[in-house]
Amino acid sequence: MRAxxxxxxxxxxxxxxxxxxxKPMVPIANRPVLEYTLENLRRHGVTxxxxxLHSHPRKIRSYFKDGKRWGVRIRYSQEPELLGTAGGVKKAAAFLKGxxxxxxxxxGLTDIDLTALADxxxxxxxxxxxxxxxxDSRLEYGVTLTDRKGRVTRFIEKPRWSDVFSSQVNTGIYVMEPSMLSKIPAKKVCDFGSELWPRLLKEGGRMYGYPVGHYWCDVGNFSEYxxxxxxxxxxxxxLFFPGRMIRPRIWVDESAAIGRGVTLEAPCLIGKNSRIGQGTRIGAYTVIGxxxxxxxNTVLNNCTLWNNVTVDNRVHLANCIIGHNARVTESISVHEGIVIDINR
Incomplete structure (x- = not known):
């Protein structure tokens, strides 16, 4: 099977x-979210x-290259103009039609059992x-109703509250037969949720819903991130993420240097080649790239620091996301969800 x-x-x-x-390069526990998807595909024999690609394509190509490092073979389909979810699949029809x-x-971050889904x-x-x-929150996703055998009987993409009839939402993970490719118009913008699935349902097509018992999170906004x-x-x-567990739920890469008197509160993760100055406190749910x-003498509470971040002495950060290569200057405090990214 191909993906x-x-x-x-x-x-x-x-x-x-x-x-x-x-967006697929946004790090979760110091790895791009897309990396977890590729590893799950390989785990289930999809190579x-x-x-x-559309937004910043070179950054994905330069990181993943041909996919050999992850045990998969990657090809790329460049979209100068976005074609929508179904339109993007149609553009790759020659690859998928077999x-x-x-x-x-x-x-999407998930450890879904892809073998069970395909079966x-x-x-x-x-x-x-x-x-x-x-x-619990259904307005951002397509809601779906199925009968007892799992056949989809109703589907609405991004409904209003008055239209919510089910707690089951579309994860954006599909298994499809190649015959579906002929239902997607070529070289036109087309989406699965707003166009293809409602049309297939109206035609009486065999569309089924598979309930996912495994973890799934759409990393599409700050709260979900x-x-x-x-x-x-x-x-x-x-899913695996890098780091050696030195104490319960405290992961520190072997190349990281931790100064004297540093407090590490579980759970937290310290990345490769990072340096933590003496007297600093790394609070729970902090990830350092x-x-x-x-x-x-710095304090980080519930913070996510991406790669190559510098935080100077006597800084207090709480509930912050700090982008790649940013610097937070000495003796300041930043609280409650501030996002800093010097690459703007």
Whole structure:
């Protein structure tokens, strides 16, 4: 089976961090979220992968290259103008037309059992199968209703509260038969949720919904991004992230240097080649990226620092996300969700 991973989104809801970085490259526990998707595909024997690109394409290409490091073979489909979720798949039809294929989101964090999803699809002789997740907040996603056998009977993309009829939402993970490709117009903008799925349902097509029991989070806005960071540190998702556990739920890379009198509160993660100055306190749910420099007598609480960040002496940060290469100057305090990114 082959897979199409949607990696072309602009990530506007994560601005300013994604002004200079494609959304699939946003780090979760010091690894791009897209990296977890590729590893899950390989874990389930899917090694032929197509990525569509639009926003900052060189940063994805230069990091993932041909995919060999992750045990997959990556091809790329460049979209100078965004074609929508279904339109992007149509552009890659030559790659996908040989058999049943997967479609996944490049900015979704999940450890979904893709083998079980594909088996469900085949068992039901479906044309398309949507992976569904029960969530509390439903307005940002397509809500789906199925019968007792899992066949989709109703679907609305991004509904109003008056239209919410189910807690099961569309995760953007699909299994599809190649015959579906002929239903997508060529060289035109087309989306699965707003166009293809409602049309297939109206035609009486065999569309099924597979309930996902595993973890899933759409890392598309700041609240969900923070939740994903917290959940992976809490062990709610069965994915590997780098670091040696020196004490329960405290991960420190072997190349990191921790000064005298530093307090590390669980859970936290200290990245490769980072330096933490003496007397500093790293509070719970703080993730520090690679090559960070944290000064003396500094306090970080519930913060996410990306790579190459410098935080000077006597700085207090709380609930902050600090973008790549940023510097926070000496003796200041920043609180409550401030985002800093010098690459704007």
């Amino acid at each position: 199409m991973v949607m990696a072309a989104g602009a990530g506007t809801r994560l601005h300013p961090l994604t002004l200079s970085l494609p 032929e992968v197509m990525l569509n 058999g049943t294929f997967l479609v996944m989101s490049g900015d 469900f699809h085949k068992k039901n002789r479906a044309q398309a199968t949507i992976a569904l997740k029960s969530v 923070r939740r994903a960071q917290k959940d992976i540190l809490d062990g709610k998702i069965g 690679t090559h960070a420099r944290i000064g003396r």
